[in-house]
Amino acid sequence: MDFVNSPTRYLFFTGKGGVGKTSLACATAVSLADRGEHVLLVSTDPASNLDDVFGVRLSNTPTPVPGAPGLEAVNVDPEAAAKAYRDRVVGPYRGVLPADAIAHMEEQLSGSCTVEIAAFDEFTGLLTNNAIARKYGHIIFDTAPTGHTLRLLSLPAAWTGFLQTNTQGSSCLGPLSGLNSQRERYEATVRALADKQQTTFVLVARAEPSALREADRTSHELGALGMSNQRLVVNGVFTPTSAGDEIADAMGARTLQALEAIPDGIASLPRTLIPLKRRNLIGLEAIRAMLRDECVGTIPDVFSDEPSDAMNMPPLIDLIDQIEAAGHGAVMTMGKGGVGKTTIAAAIAVELARRGHEVHLTTTDPAAHISAAIGASLPNLTVDRIDPVAETKAYRDGVLRASAKELDAAGLALLEEDLRSPCTEEVAVFRAFSRILNEAKRRFVVIDTAPTGHTLLLLDATGSYHREMMRQMSKLRPAESTHTDAQGHLSVEGVSTPMMKLQDRSYTKVIIVTLAENTPVLEASRLQDDLRRAHIEPYAWVINSSLSATATADPLLLARARGEHAMIEDVRTKRATRTFIVPWQAEPPVGAASLHHLIGAAAS
Secondary structure (H helix, E strand, C coil): CHHHHCCCCEEEEECCCCCCHHHHHHHHHHHHHHCCCCEEEEECCCCCCHHHHHCCCCCCCCEECCCCCCEEEEECCHHHHHHHHHHHHHHHHCCCCCHHHHHHHHHHCCCHHHHHHHHHHHHHHHHHCHHHHHHCCEEEEECCCHHHHHHHHHHHHHHHHHHHHCCCCEECCEEHHHHHCCHHHHHHHHHHHHCCCCEEEEEEEECCHHHHHHHHHHHHHHHHCCCCCEEEEEEEECCCCCCCCHHHHHHHHHHHHHHHCCCHHHHCCCEEEEECCCCCCCCHHHHHHHCCHHHHHHCCCCCCCCCCCHHHCCCHHHHHHHHHCCCCEEEEEECCCCCCHHHHHHHHHHHHHHCCCCEEEEECCCCCCHHHHHCCCCCCEEECCCCHHHHHHHHHHHHHHHHCCCCCHHHHHHHHHHCCCCHHHHHHHHHHHHHHHHHHHCCEEEEECCCHHHHHHHHHHHHHHHHHHHHHHHHHCCHHHEEECCCCCEEECCCCCHHHHHHCCCCEEEEEEECCCHHHHHHHHHHHHHHHHCCCCCCEEEEEEECCCCCCCCHHHHHHHHHHHHHHHHHHHHHCCCEEEEECCCCCCCCHHHHHHHHHCCCC
């Protein structure tokens, strides 16, 4: 771990969701603080769980971590940052412009693009603030899942270019004068990120093909941005402690195969392997033990001795029976990155198609590994993805074609410039999502969503569209056909928007996928809270890859299985209305035959 022994000033931990970025970032921060360094640990992840790891309430101002002198931590809350950003942009116009104009400005600034740039403003401030530079010797970033991270890191260059070429009026983020004032700070951020003497990028992965492919893609895209000081950490490496256990032997063999097939792009990077631990890393002492193996045995295991109900919980095939009963409809798998949403979505789609139903399986995830999960093509099953690049190009070309007869050359040039803003991709992907959701009127549509942050951005776009549609239609319809509920939400008879389809459980069944671990369960619970605020009630939870639902006798895996018991009970009794369980599979769940085994595999 030479990046810990001789660290640069800035350390970024990035990778596929669920690979252990937060644990590694926390362990590195604590290790440096224990040496007497002054360290600031920052999460830019919309789904941050630093609070859970350290057991302390964090905010957007540095908070000391109890038990680790010299270490302070910050959560960059995107929603809070966006609200502050909106207040800064809209504030000067309050009392000057009419109320409806103010409301229109606020609506324009309610989208995901505003959240993105507001969080970025907070991020750049940490890198360029002189007071912070004087106080802390090291700043460690626990970044969001890869898609968010790459967008965040590419914004400095993207928006610098945008500001240099777009000098008129306003953008989707408000008056350009507000952005232009930050240009020097953006440029300083770009320089710091590309400086090998200042910044190290730690690519975190599991010994799994998908996680390693994601690390390889991240490495390539960071390199293209001039950020080449990179290290690879493979976390959770498992070695069987006794031969003859089917689950342990399969897990060990799969680990070795993944390590032997590391993609060429990251194979030459300095590499660290972190062994799989007996328990989840929650609490300061467990975090300290992560980088000091000799301490692991001194940390007592905190497990429930109560027997788990995992062996008696219904398998995935029971959930598919319930989905099939409707004859058609939409199914959305949602949850923290790395919990197996793609596998569960593929298994549901394959089984419905096997039973003779017409099924469309698609993904909104930029990582898009869904075709690999299916393998060969199958009757009744259409598999594709919502490609953000292709959808954005099609949307941009369509808008320009439609406007060609109405605008002169200067107007078209200004429109084309505006369509190059980051918001355009969100709108284009939303249009594709809405189109596919509409297909569920006549067949099954199974949608594998992106990691939680992306999913919520998508739903935010859906909600904005719904509110605007209801406002416009209410002006055109008779007053008696327009209704407002207790929360002030408009509805118009005969009008159905994508948000209404998501809220209708007879039309859309949202399946939350999690692992029987503390962080994924907490994240899934927060996702459920966010969905409920949007009046979307999850249909069921699926606990995936459960060791408790297997017959393993390996000591380390048994310890981890015992650690699942409390989480399974928590989900079953407190969080989910329906709970289904999928055992960890000795055979990788790839291809129709393996997926069929997965859905009906009763715990044994």
